[in-house]
Amino acid sequence: GNSVTQMEGPVTLSEEAFLTINCTYTATGYPSLFWYVQYPGEGLQLLLKATKADDKGSNKGFEATYRKETTSFHLEKGSVQVSDSAVYFCALTPNNAGNMLTFGGGTRLMVKP
């Protein structure tokens, strides 16, 4: 079956530090990959996506590259802000069976001023 594994948090960084949140996946074929962000008390917001190998998704300074050879989709940001503090979820949908999402367990990011 499909699965997503994320690095466990919390990840605590100082403002302007470099961020990496690791994500690896198991799936048949070529899934689409997503990063969602969840702020306290809210639902999930789509942060970025990639639909094929070597695609790079980017949004709001965040980036992730679809690496099929390592089945990874690591999230990066060059300089985090306090407002980036949230829980980040990596997710996939299979390419041939609708767009149901399989999520990782989430990684909490805390950014200190």
Place this chain on the structure above:
Amino acid sequence: DAGVTQSPTHLIKTRGQHVTLRCSPISGHKSVSWYQQVLGQGPQFIFQYYEKEERGRGNFPDRFSARQFPNYSSELNVNALLLGDSALYLCASSFGGNNQPQHFGDGTRLSIL
């Protein structure tokens, strides 16, 4: 434009009762999905409906059921509630095609006493 709306925002029930949660998708979206998010975990897929037909079902017991109406809104029903059903229930909508990103509501927080 209005996003995905869910009602109620919070709900408290006791064991053995049943509950109905409601979701209105983004205008133009024909697919609705339901997810259960237990505290501290990633969302788990429950159901997906597209054009009023069930397109997918996750690994949940028959106590969970759902339907989609002609206006594409949806209800999730849970019977014989258990303490373990306490969670945030998220609804997401999309256009329905493969690889289409899902857009989430803020969820219904269900607490079972």
